[in-house]
Amino acid sequence: MYPFAFAVARYLSILVVFSFVGTCALAQQAPPAAVAVGTVAAERKPIERSGTLVGRIEAVQRVEVRARVTGYLEEVLFKEGDLVKEGAPLYRIERGLFEAAVTAAQAALDRSKAAKVLTEIQFKRAQELLDKATGTAVARDQALAADQQADAQILSDQANLETAKINLGYTEINSPIAGKIDKTNITKGNVVGPNSGVLTTIVSQDPMYVSFPVSQRDYLEARERSAKFGKVKVKIRFSDGKTYGQIGEINFVSVSVSRSTDTILARATIPNPDGVLIDGQLVQVILESGEPEEKVLVPQAALIADQAGTYVFVVEDGKAVVKRIKIGAEIGADVVVDQGLKGGEQVIVQGIQAVRAGAPVQAAPLPKTIDRS
Structure with missing residues (x-):
């Protein structure tokens, strides 16, 4: 009886082992579940090279405003940071001394003109006396020289008058260009001049x-x-x-x-x-x-990088396939693909974390405007 019981027990254990092995084999043959992913079609469109x-x-135009004459600054005539027109007054320097200089220069010119009248008369008389043989050549030459000196003095005094008028004009500093004016570096009440540096800047x-x-x-x-x-x-x-x-x-x-x-x-x-x-x-x-x-564009959210470079997953025959790509310029949320895609491929942009190369996927196209992150 004991040998018979042992044989039965051995037979039952063999059945259990074969049953377990068969169950494992069936488990290995069962296909894995498809991963749900969201896809966007790789789009071909004309792109300008950039x-x-x-x-x-x-x-x-950029101008540094400086004072061209020395004097007391009476007024600052602009608001800092404003737009100013060409010719707009910016600063006003005290005019009194410069007006007086113009008056003095005018008086000197008048004296020179009066002296010219006299030297011209004297020259004519000396020439007439010489012509009548009652005068000398020396006297005529002296009168000629005095008359020419009077001409030169008039020119000099005219130049001084013009200089005085120009300096008077410099007492009002106007904007040479239209633009936006910076802050003023010197305020009312200071003495300004050519050595005062930049008063303000206009651009x-x-x-x-x-x-x-x-x-x-x-x-x-x-x-x-x-x-x-x-x-x-x-x-x-x-x-x-x-x-x-x-x-x-x-x-x-x-x-x-x-x-x-x-x-x-x-x-x-x-x-x-x-x-x-x-x-x-x-x-x-x-x-x-x-x-x-014509270039291929894919969302930046689809890009994956490793030591070998950049790649994306695309859906082919219900499976995730790796496509190695070479990327170019960024255009908004998309990136230009210079190599690796032809356009039209369904690129995975959602659910990438759960995707493996060759794994089955259940793809659902995403609208163009959806958030693909």
Whole structure:
């Protein structure tokens, strides 16, 4: 009886083992569950080639206002930070001494003219006496010299009068250009003069310049694409990431290359009707040139990076497939794909964390305007 019971027990244990092995095999053959993901189609669209540089805003006209005569400052005639017109009065210097100088110069000129009348008469008399043989050549020559000296004195006194009038005019300092005026460095009650330094500064507002260095390589590529570098469109992006609405045009390229940086200085003119651009402001300069090229765009949210580079997951035959890509410029929330995609691929942008290469996925196309983060 015992040998029979042992045989039965052994048979039952073998059945249990085969049953367990069969269950494991079935478990391994069961397909994994598909991961739900959101996709966006890789879009082909015409993109203008562009490059980003660092530039600085410069006023087309910039004037440092200085006093040209020495005197007591009676009035400051402007409000700091305001827009001023060309010719607008800015400062007024005490006029009394300069008006007196004009009067004195005028009196000296009148004396010279009166002396001229006398020397002219004396010369004529000396010449007449010489002609009648009753006078001498020496007397005539002396009278001629005195008359010529009177002419010279008139010229000198006329010049002094003009100088006095000019200096009187300098007592009112007017704006030489239209633009925005800075704060005043000297206030009413001080004595100002040519050695007082800059009284204030005025910068023109519209248009503005933006100057930026361009590498030789970028310059040559841009010139080749657009035939002339001057046809390149210039856009500006501020430090907060916002793009300025106006478009500029290049109006100057330096005639030489910087030996220290191997760059060429370029300058563009850009409209500034609302005064948004400020002299000295540091900005990003975006250069767009040549005809638009067909490029593939994908959302930045789809990008994944590893040691081998950048890639995205696309859906093919219900599975997640890795596509290695080479990316270019950023355009808003999208990025240009220079290599790796042809366009039309369903790129995974949601649920990426749970996706593995070759794993089944259940794709749901997302609207273009949806938040893909």
